[in-house]
Each structure stands twice: as structure tokens, then as C-alpha cells.
Amino acid sequence: YRTAAVIPAAGRGVRLGPGAPKALRALGGTPMLIHAVRAMAASRAVSLVVVVAPPDGAPEVKNLLDEHALPERTDYLVVSGGDTRQESVRLGLDALPEDVSVVLVHDAARPLVPVDTVDAVIEAVRDGAPAVVPALPLADTVKEVEPGAPGEPEPVLGTPVRARLRAVQTPQGFDRDTLVRAHGAVAVDGEGATDDAGMVEQLGAPVVVVPGHEEAFKVTRPLDLVLAEAVLARRRA
Numbered sequence: 001y002r003t004a005a006v007i008p009a010a011g012r013g014v015r016l017g018p019g020a021p022k023a024l025r026a027l028g029g030t031p032m033l034i035h036a037v038r039a040m041a042a043s044r045a046v047s048l049v050v051v052v053a054p055p056d057g058a059p060e061v062k063n064l065l066d067e068h069a070l071p072e073r074t075d076y077l078v079v080s081g082g083d084t085r086q087e088s089v090r091l092g093l094d095a096l097p098e099d100v101s102v103v104l105v106h107d108a109a110r111p112l113v114p115v116d117t118v119d120a121v122i123e124a125v126r127d128g129a130p131a132v133v134p135a136l137p138l139a140d141t142v143k144e145v146e147p148g149a150p151g152e153p154e155p156v157l158g159t160p161v162r163a164r165l166r167a168v169q170t171p172q173g174f175d176r177d178t179l180v181r182a183h184g185a186v187a188v189d190g191e192g193a194t195d196d197a198g199m200v201e202q203l204g205a206p207v208v209v210v211p212g213h214e215e216a217f218k219v220t221r222p223l224d225l226v227l228a229e230a231v232l233a234r235r236r237a
């Protein structure tokens with residue numbers, strides 16, 4: 001059951017505003033990516049972390065990891081990413097050693113996921129689920145719309161029953177062969193898949209949800225950075 005975590009960190013983070021690639025921006029004085037790597041390494045089950053760096057940023061990311069201590073038991077590798085998250089994850093999978101049988105895929109943009117969530121995902125995969133997703137119920141009601149021109153009112157097509165919806169987080173956990181098969185079968189289309197479990201669903205393999213955690217939110221917009229700093233400050237208090 002050797003378990004590895006692949007961390008796609010090759011995104012530009014355009015929605016966060018101008019600056020360095022998102023994963024390299026500081027949170028509590030430490031790059032977001034380092035928090036994310038430590039969050040995976042915090043699980044005793046994870047023995048390898050594969051970081052997928054921006055295409056021109058692999059040496060910089062390697063230096064960062066060399067500078068920030070990880071537990072003795074955790075190895076790490078850095079590979080260069082692609083144009084979409086889907087391609088970046090595939091490049092990370094290509095770098096896995098043969099003896100890895102369980103794979104987590106974790107967004108660098110979710111730096112504060114607690115170790116209990118990581119462990120719960122791994123345990124569900126080890127118990128036999130080929131794909132496991134941490135997720136939370138939604139606070140907002142969701143509407144499906146017909147997207148229109150920016151600024152124009154958009155017609156509503158429908159309102160799914162909120163109680164049946166879940167917002168999915170990472171780390172998502174997979175039986176390695178299932179995830180590799182999904183990445184081999186699903187072509188990159190436009191922005192590519194935003195969620196690895198969705199690719200496994202396209203294979204027809206079962207995907208299950210386990211409880212996610214509020215602190216596993218994705219740092220996407222400037223307000224998310226404010227929240228992340230507050231969560232860190234509370235942990236350090």
C-alpha cells in the first residue's frame with residue numbers, strides 16, 4: 001500500500017490578482033505550496049510527495065523544498081507541469097515509482113487541509129474504494145444557467161436539490177491503476193478536467209464521498225488569502 005501524493009502547483013493563479021504563481025505566494029510567511037506539502041507529509045501513510053511545478057519554475061520549487069524541512073520518512077520529487085491541471089496531474093503520475101499503489105491528488109491551493117481529512121481519504125481507498133473524494137454540503141443554493149455575454153442577465157435552466165449537492169475538495173484518493181487508466185482514457189478538452197474523480201466517473205468506476213473539512217477550502221480569490229491567514233493565526237495562537 002505505498003502511498004504517494006501528487007500536488008499540482010503549476011497554475012498561474014490569475015484570479016488571485018497579479019504576482020508570483022499562486023502556489024509560491026506566502027501564507028504566514030511560508031509559500032502556500034510548502035504548507036500543502038507539509039499537510040500531505042503530516043500523514044504517516046504518505047511516503048512520497050510529487051510536486052508538479054510551473055513549467056519554468058521546477059528549479060525554484062526544488063530549492064524551496066530543500067530549504068523547508070519535511071519529516072524524515074517523506075521523499076519528494078519535482079516535475080514540470082503543463083498547460084492545464086489535467087496535464088499537470090498526468091505528468092505527476094508519470095513520475096511515480098512502480099511500488100506506489102495508492103495516489104492522492106492534492107491542490108497546492110488547499111494549503112490548510114487537516115491531517116485527519118488526509119488520513120480518512122487514504123483509509124477509504126485502502127478499504128477498497130477505487131476513488132474517494134472529500135466534500136462538504138453547500139451553504140448556497142446552486143442554479144444552472146445558460147451562460148450569456150458578460151454583464152447580461154442569464155436565463156436559469158434549473159435548481160438542483162441542495163441537500164443532494166456536495167462541494168468537492170482535495171486530497172482526492174485513488175487506486176493508482178484506476179487513476180492512470182482515467183488519465184489515459186479522457187482527452188484534454190479546453191481547460192481540461194478540473195477534478196480527477198470526475199475522470200474516474202467517466203470510466204464508469206465507482207467514486208465515493210467522505211466528509212471534507214472547512215479548512216480544506218481552496219485559496220482562489222484575494223478574500224481567501226485573508227481567511228487563510230486568519231486560520232493560520234488561530235492555529236498558532
Ligand code: C5P
Pocket residue numbers: 007008009010011012013022023052081082083084085086088089106107108109110194218220
Ligand atoms: O486554477 P485552480 O485553482 O483550479 O487550480 C487548482 C490546482 O491545479 C492549483 O494547485 C494549480 O496550481 C494547479 N494547476 C496546475 N497546472 C495548471 C493549472 C493549475 O498544476 N496548468
